């Protein structure tokens with residue numbers, strides 16, 4: 575049985591007629607940029623999350639960049655973030671000219687360890703970007719409490735966690751602003767790039783709206799230096815169809831994670847640990863084991879999808895190596911050597927999951943035998 579890590583096409587096939595129709599309608603409308611679907615999707619995402627505003631942009635990375643820019647964060651500023659994330663989290667901070675300050679993660683959740691934030695705050699600190707890694711919200715009450723005490727902006731990197739919640743409140747509403755990605759593999763994925771910023775701050779929403787269109791609110795009158803970063807109508811139309819299914823897909827992900835948790839009990843893996851205060855949406859189902867390389871080889875041999883998220887912590891990336899050579903973050907450095915994701919997607923069957931676990935058992939037995 576061949577099983578992919580993520581099956582992006584399955585979501586399309588299950589909604590093919592509806593999606594094909596929505597795309598065809600855009601194509602024949604003649605309205606391709608900032609049209610009615612973009613406007614409607616922005617309202618629907620704002621309603622879904624529970625914020626006053628949602629502004630779409632070209633991708634999740636731009637959501638972070640434009641959001642930082644809108645808050646006036648730039649050269650001379652520091653932004654505290656997690657070293658365990660996709661590169662874009664730190665890249666966006668550097669892109670606006672600010673300096674990422676990495677705070678080590680909490681071993682259980684892999685999210686930023688709020689207890690270590692305060693000692694990293696300096697006079698230059700302007701913002702915190704917590705990442706809701708793998709679909710689990712960071713402990714936002716603690717982070718907001720620190721941010722409020724030091725008057726810092728909090729921008730959620732919610733790219734992996736749309737639909738997740740913390741103490742009954744959805745991601746997107748937990749900080750001052752939040753960034754989402756609609757990259758095809760994300761829980762709400764388009765068939766191309768896409769991104770969104772949510773916020774209750776009207777001024778920031780308006781600024782991002784200007785920034786995404788060359789700093790103009792009136793065509794050919796440019797008041798600030800901006801970007802060209804827009805979500806296109808085709809992606810917006812697709813995402814509107816898919817948004818209606820997001821909750822049931824996230825529910826399916828949670829049920830599958832639960833089944834894995836039961837089946838994988840007692841095999842020696844560190845299983846995902848969801849805090850009791852969150853609803854985790856399992857963008858990825860991530861295990862930890864000291865014999866990662868051997869396990870991955872075994873899975874690859876059996877054509878079972880797996881992936882390492884992320885092999886190199888951000889402060890050890892080539893692009894940052896010199897800048898952070900003195901930075902030591904032992905928890906993330908150890909975790910990034912041992913974690914790996916196994917297949918999980920809403921359409922996955924119980925049989926597929928049982929098969930993955932049975933094969934993992936065999937792989938562990940093989941490793942055991944070889945080490946004797």
Ligand SMILES: *Cc1c(COP(=O)(O)O)cnc(C)c1O
Pocket residue numbers: 633634635636659660662663705731733734754755756757767768769
């Ligand atoms: C996907 C992702 C991004 C970037 O989103 P793009 O749409 O690919 O630009 C940023 N942060 C995290 C945590 C992500 O997973």
